[in-house]
Amino acid sequence: MSEKKRIIFHVDMDHFFTAIEEKKHPEFKGKPVIVGADPKGGKGRGVVSTCNYEARKFGVRSGMPISRAWKLCPEAVYLPVNYELYTKVSSKIMAILRKYADKFEQWGIDEAFLDVSSKVKDYAEAERLARQIKLEIYEREGLTCSIGIGPNKLVAKIASDFQKPDGLTVVKAEDVEKFLSPLPVRKLLWVGRKTEQKLRAMGIRTIGDLARFDPTVLAEAFGVMGTQLYLMAHGIDRSEVEERGEIKSISRERTFEEDTADFELVFKTLEKLAEEVHGDVLEQNLYFKTVTVKVRYENFETHTHSRTLSFMTNRLDDLNKTAKELLQVYLRPDRKIRLVGVRVSNFVHGERQKTLV
Numbered sequence: 001m002s003e004k005k006r007i008i009f010h011v012d013m014d015h016f017f018t019a020i021e022e023k024k025h026p027e028f029k030g031k032p033v034i035v036g037a038d039p040k041g042g043k044g045r046g047v048v049s050t051c052n053y054e055a056r057k058f059g060v061r062s063g064m065p066i067s068r069a070w071k072l073c074p075e076a077v078y079l080p081v082n083y084e085l086y087t088k089v090s091s092k093i094m095a096i097l098r099k100y101a102d103k104f105e106q107w108g109i110d111e112a113f114l115d116v117s118s119k120v121k122d123y124a125e126a127e128r129l130a131r132q133i134k135l136e137i138y139e140r141e142g143l144t145c146s147i148g149i150g151p152n153k154l155v156a157k158i159a160s161d162f163q164k165p166d167g168l169t170v171v172k173a174e175d176v177e178k179f180l181s182p183l184p185v186r187k188l189l190w191v192g193r194k195t196e197q198k199l200r201a202m203g204i205r206t207i208g209d210l211a212r213f214d215p216t217v218l219a220e221a222f223g224v225m226g227t228q229l230y231l232m233a234h235g236i237d238r239s240e241v242e243e244r245g246e247i248k249s250i251s252r253e254r255t256f257e258e259d260t261a262d263f264e265l266v267f268k269t270l271e272k273l274a275e276e277v278h279g280d281v282l283e284q285n286l287y288f289k290t291v292t293v294k295v296r297y298e299n300f301e302t303h304t305h306s307r308t309l310s311f312m313t314n315r316l317d318d319l320n321k322t323a324k325e326l327l328q329v330y331l332r333p334d335r336k337i338r339l340v341g342v343r344v345s346n347f348v349h350g351e352r353q354k355t356l357v
Helices: 016-024 066-072 083-098 123-141 153-160 173-180 193-201 207-212 215-222 224-233 263-283 316-328 350-356
Strands: 008-013 033-036 048-051 077-079 103-107 111-115 145-150 168-170 249-260 286-297 302-313 337-345
Touching: 008 123, 008 153, 016 033, 016 048, 016 083, 033 066, 048 066, 083 103, 083 111, 083 123, 083 263, 111 153, 123 145, 123 168, 145 153, 153 168, 153 173, 173 207, 193 215, 207 224, 215 224, 249 263, 249 286, 263 286, 263 316, 263 337, 286 316, 302 316, 316 337
Parallel strands: 033 077, 145 168
Antiparallel strands: 008 111, 008 145, 033 048, 103 111, 249 337, 286 302, 286 337
């Protein structure tokens, strides 16, 4: 008796941060919108977190320095990152997705894999289910998503990016190699810029080129990764959809617009970051025991300093007091600070905490 074929969804929200901002501010519709650091008229520091498709037409991309984004598109609407809002919306969307899946795996704030193998009997049913999911997300949250459907996580992930925004791409098991073959090799998971350059130097530009390449030569050039690349080029991926492990830490950091020795500003920034971290702690119903601060000086020298408390807590006062004490040692009048950050870790979930006190 042959094993049941898997059917996997990859759901990817479209330009998530900016889509939420557009829903909140309908007047932004049709305008280029960029969420990230303050551009300060082209002199800002930090990067673009997300931009909408109108901004992408100007060449703006996530991860790009905000100063470069300003040069490309000074007329865009620039907004700060509102993690609290985006996390709330994310939680609602993940709750919708989770109920449709046999197995569920969240990826970051705006992506998830769903194993729906026992929910549908074939790809036609899978497509109908995907349309139902898209409709529910749109009706409840006013946001669009793109869904890729395939026989494994690798193919589903690539498929979800194929027809963005608001896309739905189905790749049946028998069509996998035909679908992958013409795509740039960079579309494969884990192929970054350096790997792409190395592959190009070997004459490999598309996934099809990679699939036809001698696997022993790939293994010599990339080690174990070479064999993995060869398998991926043939659409082979046996990894399971599974719940991620428990949260290990929650952190926030901020790069100052200008390196600063204004310690009142540094403390105020630390307080703001602590508030954001504390909001996440409460939302996840966690108690923490370890607090860490991070400081980067103007010469990029970076330090972290941690303290483990003698008690579990979820109080903002405890976080603020500990973080400020840890920061104190790094405040020197002869050294300007470029970045400050705060992290909490060593968690117990609130339900367990009740049994411990």
